[in-house]
Amino acid sequence: MTIPNSQFPIPNSLFPIPCSPISTVNVSFVRLLIYLMTQRLTQEQLTQIIAEVEKLKAREEAELDRKQVEEILQELNLPPELLDDALMQVQRKQALQAQEKRKKWIIGGLAALLVVVIGFSLFSIEQYNSVIARVQAQEDRVTLVEDNGNNLKVIERQSNPEVFYRVTLKNSPLDKKLQLSCDWINPSGEVVKQNRYQTREITTSVWNTYCRYTIPTVAPTGNWQVRMFLNNRQLSQADFEVK
Numbered sequence: 001m002t003i004p005n006s007q008f009p010i011p012n013s014l015f016p017i018p019c020s021p022i023s024t025v026n027v028s029f030v031r032l033l034i035y036l037m038t039q040r041l042t043q044e045q046l047t048q049i050i051a052e053v054e055k056l057k058a059r060e061e062a063e064l065d066r067k068q069v070e071e072i073l074q075e076l077n078l079p080p081e082l083l084d085d086a087l088m089q090v091q092r093k094q095a096l097q098a099q100e101k102r103k104k105w106i107i108g109g110l111a112a113l114l115v116v117v118i119g120f121s122l123f124s125i126e127q128y129n130s131v132i133a134r135v136q137a138q139e140d141r142v143t144l145v146e147d148n149g150n151n152l153k154v155i156e157r158q159s160n161p162e163v164f165y166r167v168t169l170k171n172s173p174l175d176k177k178l179q180l181s182c183d184w185i186n187p188s189g190e191v192v193k194q195n196r197y198q199t200r201e202i203t204t205s206v207w208n209t210y211c212r213y214t215i216p217t218v219a220p221t222g223n224w225q226v227r228m229f230l231n232n233r234q235l236s237q238a239d240f241e242v243k
Helices: 024-038 043-062 066-075 080-133
Strands: 136-143 164-168 179-185 191-197 207-214 222-230 233-242
Touching: 043 136, 066 080, 136 222, 136 233, 164 222, 179 207, 191 207, 207 222
Parallel strands: none
Antiparallel strands: 136 164, 164 207, 179 191, 179 222, 222 233
16 A cells, blocks of 8 residues: 555655655655554554555665666776666667567467457357258259149150259258259269359248259250259259150
8 A cells, every 4th residue: 555645745844854865765654654643544554554665665775876886887897887888778678578578468369369260260160050951951843934833754855945943941041041052964974054053041941942954955865863952962852854
């Protein structure tokens, strides 16, 4: 506990100021006496005041004035005139040490922030993947442009039809967009068409989507397949025949 000078001024009439300088400890002790004479203290406050005065005394005893330093230099056969230069070097080194310490604190803080950001990103990705993993195909059908609710098994290529693969998803994540794709595979196992698209923002857990492909009149006849994927995970597959 430090006793502020402004609250406990030393009256000149009680304590005349001598010509010689007054040490910090002596001044503090005088102020302590005035404070003790004018205030009532608890035992805890008194203990704190005594500890504070002891700290000031120890600091004063540990400090050396310029004259003492010059005398020590002379005893060590060192030139006292270099004292100012030495002081500047010491102060410069202390400033550099303080700067390095600040840099370490800044780097440590940035590293900690980076760890938090990476951890949050990994958590968000894991949470998103967990949500995406629950999405499944509830129903799928092959139709033409006009959907009458049937699931076509045979398609005539002569009419150059545009074929739709309609899939109903369940457990779709609300307020998210899904990255979907479709592979159209001919009887030779060749992927002749790929659809890649992003859905609109999903507003209901049961979500209807589709992909489409126009079968050319020269397309090979036989058994075809269409597959739908969410990211790289297959959701559904349908077989149909092209004649």
